[in-house]
Amino acid sequence: MDKTRLVSVDLGTSKVVSVFGVPDEGDIKVEGYSPKIPSEGIESGVIQNIEKIANSLYTAVNEAFKLKGDIPKKKTPLLVTISGNYVESETVRGFVPVKDPDGEIQENDRIRVIMTAMQRANTGEREIIYVHPNEYTVDDQKGIKEPVGMIGTKLEVESFLLKAKRNILNTLRKVVSKTNFGVENFIYSPIASSFAVLEEEEVNQGVILLDIGMGTIDTAIWNKGSLIYAGSFIGGGKYILNDLIRGLRISSKKARELLEIYGNISPELEDAGEVEVEGIGERPSKRIKISLISEIISARVEELFEKVKWHIERIIPLNKLAAGIVLVGGVSKLKGITRIAEEIFDAPCIIGKPKNFKGLSTDIISDPSYSAALGALRVGQVIRSEYLSDLYGIKRKNASGFFNLFKKIKNFIENF
Template sequence: DVANQELVVGCDLGSYKVVGLVGVKEEDKIKVLGWGEAESKGIEKGVIINIEKASESIEEALKMAFRMAGKDKKEIMVSISGEHAEGKIEKGFVVIQTPDNEIRREDVKKVIEQAKTRSYSEEKEVIFVYPNHFIVDDQKGIKEPVGMIGVKLEVEAFVLKAKKNVLKTIEKCFKRVGFEIEGYITQPLASSFAVLDEEEKSQGCVLIDIGKGTTDLAIWKDGGIQYTSTLKIGGDFLAGDLATCLKIPKIKAEELLKKYSFAHPKFAEGKETVLIERTGGRPPIKVTPEEYAQITEARLIEIFRFCELEILKWGGKENLIAGIVLTGGYANLEGIEEIAEEVFKLSVIKKGAKDVIGLSNEITHPSYSAAIGVLKIGIMEREKIKKMKKKSFFRKLIDFLEKI
């Protein structure tokens, strides 16, 4: 019965749309029960510029999702633009003090807390911690150290922090319409959890999520998060350039992108020329698919070059065996993979969310990756808390019995 399964509600605050999702875990998949979306008003490039308008968009998207699910809940997991957050790898270590040197869940909790405190700052707060791997007495690459025997436990964790003021503003938007925030994640990580499989995370890959206002990037290697970054250019950049070069209004440029919906010049063949009306009594203008393709390709190459610079900040491309994974609303342009391959000289694939059931057809479209990822992370965090509670109860029982 769904009522008893833990409902998780996610809200993705994009620059183009706000998406609300209601779901539950079903075996190792996510079952989406409700889905709603609203145009992003009051949010620009991931920044809230108008609290009242942003609140209305949030309310509209979530209410729609709740109506469809026939359920209600106050606590929401939220994904925010990577622009407000910075992530970095922090280390922590503890000495194991149990008589038998067995590592317990409490030790794991302690070592993660220690990594967290290393990244303390006045104006930022830690919103998410992902233990990349643990080290037990110099034995590296351990994912689950509980129950192992050792003297020293270390962790390498990816710690994500966001500006407190930004979080307060977002919180205010949700409070205004009667919701509370249960946790935060950034869009590049949300998309990663939705789209990537274990092999990609372990072999090394870069997830690139191209949205309307921003392009998000997350680098994974050895099953851990190595680097994330947000660039302030996205699909808007394509539309803006089409408008300037073709001398047409921006809204018409956006329509043109939707109509042609390809990126690589080789897809221009056989497509028809479009006549575009212009404002202020100017004569309509003819746009050929070739002209459109030339501009779109040039801009995407530019976006990917910026992404490449971010990858080089982290390290070498030769470590990324699984190559590039594209997702996000603009990843759906036909032929975008070829353009990316020419720039990165790595294998490129485009994907939407995986392991989703329920209303899955539309929601596995690449533009919903971050929204699905928020649900996945909500479920992950829940399970972590449950594990902690369960383990500590058994531990207390054993400790009690040992004392008798």
């Protein structure tokens, strides 16, 4: 396995993209990326056709390598970005006594306490795919982000875990094995996108990341430096497209063109004119007012945002998240979308741009559809390089992923 190269593949409802790069002085130097390969055989994160999605995946990874005049090796480990409402989160706590006689907290104490907390997770038919230690308590001192080196007798952690349905992950593993590549880790899309575009200050002030794709709105909420929520709501471009198809009686290809080229939900659109649209099959073409297209799109976007807002308000009051909303995903390219988001959420809203990447061409920087694939490289880097690599190192002895993590954690703790 190439230890430094990180390769990701984002399996979206509309497209599959692959990106690869290497860590470079705290940044990631992107060496290759694929164009958007039309995605077939996956719908809102759930596999519908193994062969088709395996083909899209294989093509995307090969295309990314081709850009560098390279060919991916067999068994290339992939950071596979997933989304969908089969991923659940849970906050778990655990504590351990500090081992050092002088009470100095060591790296091993941190690993033990995270593992102890993970053991308490209620997994059932789910596998843990990600663990994010949010904060530590040393004796009575709460809210510690970096406990190693501190002095105490007891170390506690509060960790945010993500768990995905095992049978869906197994199907995804099968898809990847058909391509002869391997799974390094599954990375949940809103976490990946967060790592691609969010600033540390936003994460501290409180921010909502919304990755609005074709079939899902992947959401992550960060506050005071902690990850407090990650989930996927059904929604996205598909629903806007369906409204255009039904409302204007046009083909799905034309609907996509209207959304992506003429889609504009800015208020100054009153006299924007008309667009000629050919009829379906033999039907005559017709002229459609651009303001009508805009009305249809904005009605659905408002509805989608209202739905997301309803869910978020049950997690945390929006006014506690000072940095507001950061949008990514294909639909965030819709002109005027930030204004609607600001109105509905009553919070500032911007379009996320990738941060701390080198070697990106401007078309990728300005395309928020790539944020999940890019961010997966960062998450992969964190998992490999920080103290968490010890946790995932246990996993690596097991070539097929996170399968027996719990058994291994148990052994690790018992033998410690």
